[in-house]
Amino acid sequence: MRTVAILSQKGGTGKTTLTLNLAVAAERKGKSVAVIDLDPQASSAGWKDSRAGESPYVIALPYSRLSQALQAAQEGGAALALIDTAPHSESASLAAAKAADVVLIPCRAGILDLRAIGTTAELVKLAGKPAYVVLNAMPPRATQVLADAREAVAVHGLTVAPVAIQQRAAYGHALTLGQTAQEYEPAGKAAEETAQLYDWLISVLKD
Ligand SMILES: Nc1ncnc2c1ncn2[C@@H]1O[C@H](COP(=O)(O)OP(=O)(O)O)[C@@H](O)[C@H]1O
């Protein structure tokens, strides 16, 4: 089983959106997935409640139970565990990063968001795990934004993932319905970039 932690110490960056879209992308490729929701707000677990169907498996618990949950996921046959986390929760985020093979840090591309990435970068450094910033909710045709973001993130010793996620209504609509973008609009742009992001993640996990 491979484990990916999705974290950022800032709220609303797209942790839950990214976690769930990647979880369903993996299921669609035939992988058994466990989503472990460490956020007391339990948004991933709430999404599962509104979802028709058994998969992916989603469990919400405090981070003190993380290692037991990961062990149970592995014994239950999960090939991939995705850990969704809360903002402003250094201990839980650190525990998630330590348990992970790879850390993804969703970040909106604005300068304030990029500046706020420092605390998350420190946590990841402490855990000593490979980490990638996933630019989220990007405006269309944002070549300059992308270049600025790469520079801003490099200051913290982080790398930007080669696939960025754009601002698209499909992400919000889908989650409201207990779906993800690939299910809500299979031929849409959001579905396409989600598939690309997943393929990239798998290539990183294989390294
Ligand atoms: N790429 C995107 N395009 C449009 N809306 C998005 C996108 N990513 C996230 N959102 C919206 O932003 C809000 C916060 O996202 P969420 O995943 O809940 O963030 P977090 O879990 O980091 O707090 C939600 O309303 C979500 O639908």
Ligand SMILES: [Mg+2]
């Ligand atoms: Mg969330």
